[in-house]
Amino acid sequence: MVVHTLGENNSLFNRFIAEIRDVNVQNDPLRFRRNLERVGEIFAYEISKTLDFADQSVETPLGTATASLPKDEVVVASILRAGLPLHNGLLNYFDKSENAFISAYRKHTEDGKFKINFEYISSPSIDGKVVILADPMLATGSSMELAYKAMLTKGTPKHVHIVSVIASQQGVDLVKNNLPAENTTIWNGVVDADLNSKSYIVPGCGDAGDLAFGAKLG
């Protein structure tokens, strides 16, 4: 399975990731959401290079130009709720894409553990389409694996691009070991080595959903 980690290259992308992580910037939720959106736009641009293209004619006021344009049908899918700003960023560039939303969240139990609760999926058919499945955090990888399986109930995709802004090595390994290598690609912003005892990524950024939208009950 091909794995891209965009933060390994020097670019402005790394500034956005640094701000997402920075506790002194995180007190501005508008900026936190906007930075997730901005990295979503960059992921979209990079993923677009992997699509199939075909020449098309474009009528200008003065003649006919030829443009090489993507011909794949794209479905942008994201996991609620932290995935929403990232979804918006991807959709800013894949503006003609279809969309899917998956509800998968950590449900905590009294013993301090949690399981992933799945409640809802809204998706078009993904038969023969390129699916971009996004969540800012790939920690244990359980939410992503569950979301992937939920998407497969909607058809057989041509290719699936898994997008995470901050991943753990454990999460990347889970995706690599459990999703088909031949038609899956992983796109990370950065990959951190550790998870803490509550399965939060370290150094990570904290709870992305809470930082974007505020604390929630449960």
Ligand SMILES: O=P(O)(O)OC[C@H]1O[C@H](OP(=O)(O)OP(=O)(O)O)[C@H](O)[C@@H]1O
């Ligand atoms: O890789 P995992 O161990 O499954 O953890 C990652 C998941 O945890 C977070 O969601 P969370 O459950 O906090 O929901 P939220 O988006 O509502 O905050 C995050 O956005 C991922 O969906």
Ligand SMILES: O=c1cc[nH]c(=O)[nH]1
């Ligand atoms: O580090 C983590 C792990 C799961 N969810 C988050 O928002 N952050």
Ligand SMILES: [Mg+2]
């Ligand atoms: Mg959360």
